[in-house]
Amino acid sequence: MAGSIGIPQLILCAIVAVLFYRYVLSPSQTPGASGSASRRRPRAAVSQNDIESVRVMFPQISVAAIRWDLEKNGSSVSATTEKILNDGFLPEPPASAVRQTPSPLPSSPLGGTGLSQAPVPPLPSSVATTLGHSDLITRYSLHLRLESYRPDGSTVQLSPSPKKNDKASLFIRGRERRDLMILEARKKMEAMLRR
Amino acid sequence: MAAxxxxxxxxxxxxxxxxxxxxIYAGPVSEDNFMLWECLIAGPPDTPFEGGMFSATLKFPDDYPLSPPELKFTCEILHPNVYPDGTVCISILHPPGDDPNMYESASERWSPIQSVEKVLLSVMSMLAEPNDESGANVDASKMFREDRAQYENIVRRCARKTVGL
Known part of the structure; x- marks a missing residue:
């Protein structure tokens, strides 16, 4: 029977041995082959630019959380953006990850609205919600503007210069309109609750 | 196509x-991605949504405007036509070809002559007048029918929360 081991069998054995070595004994050498490999991967360098571009949109999210999420998804700004929009927040990195990124900016804990927050019972599960949706004042960091905002528009001059239609100007005007709508809604709601 | x-x-x-x-407000989330927008819809007056500013995202397919965008609330909201994950179910967001609910007429559904503005205005009137036939959120539909006071109570609380109150 021993005579039946020919060259094809030897080649097959060699292939099996190589595959066994490659995928079972040294998984860390196969880039992206499995989740465990990517987790063990040294932290991908996340450029300050990427962090900034997320942070500009969501100033309330801490730098540490943004950096951590970008590291996990391979520096995809759009993936991180989408995640924040869907969940309303980013999970803070575990302590071990924070230690390697010194001086993370704290997420702004501005809450000085002067209104007492009575404890409210939790909403029923039928309410469409992903836990952690932040209100719009927090999401767009409007706490400071809220104090100076007057609904009559006395503090705000809406685009006095001729309206420009290039992309950058559109964005500036759009963002301004968004913020003003939120501030106005907030003031209206405050008035409604006082009644 | 995406261009x-x-x-x-x-x-x-x-x-x-x-x-x-x-x-209403709507605009791209960032200058380098026009396919994902954020939007705001004011709660219609004389409804429990009044005073709230409800935020949502609009995701556009590459073949927009042939196919409709997907609209998803990013705030807490209770409504018979909003799935528990925030996705909105109204006829204007359904392509004319498929009618999952079998009651919409083709003219109400998505076509390239619709627009973001029309979608948001439709959502605003949907907030004011829930469509009981399309039960995207069965619990909300039931509460809307059987316990209107509690429904309105919860909606009012959601509205306050949107502006941080």
Missing amino acids: KAVRRLLSEYRELINNETEG
Whole structure:
């Protein structure tokens, strides 16, 4: 029977041995082959630019959380953006990850609205919600503007210069309109609750 | 194909910013991605949504405006036509070809002559008048029918929360 081991069998054995070595004994050498490999991967360098571009949109999210999420998804700004929009927040990195990124900016804990927050019972599960949706004042960091905002528009001059239609100007005007709508809604709601 | 979508979205954006429509805002989340927008819809007056500013995202397909965008609330909201994950179910967001609910007429559904503005205005009227036939959120439908007081109570609380109160 021993005579039946020919060259094809030897080649097959060699292939099996190589595959066994490659995928079972040294998984860390196969880039992206499995989740465990990517987790063990040294932290991908996340450029300050990427962090900034997320942070500009969501100033309330801490730098540490943004950096951590970008590291996990391979520096995809759009993936991180989408995640924040869907969940309303980013999970803070575990302590071990924070230690390697010194001086993370704290997420702004501005809450000085002067209104007492009575404890409210939790909403029923039928309410469409992903836990952690932040209100719009927090999401767009409007706490400071809220104090100076007057609904009559006395503090705000809406685009006095001729309206420009290039992309950058559109964005500036759009963002301004968004913020003003939120501030106005907030003031209206405050008035409604006082009644 | 996507270039066509971006062109169309840029012109819709310009239109929205230059001719403001009361109670709605919509615009791209970031300057380098025109396929994902954020929007705001004011709670209609004389409804429990009044005073709230409800936020949502609009995700556009590459073949927009042939296919409709997907609209998903990013705030807490209770409504018979909003799935528990925030996705909105109204006829204008359904392509004319498929009618999952078998009651919509083709004219109500998505077509390239619709627009972001029309979608948001439809959502605003949906907030005011829930469609009981389409039960995207069965619990909310039931509460809307059987316990209106509690429904309105919860909706009012959601509305306050949107502006941080």
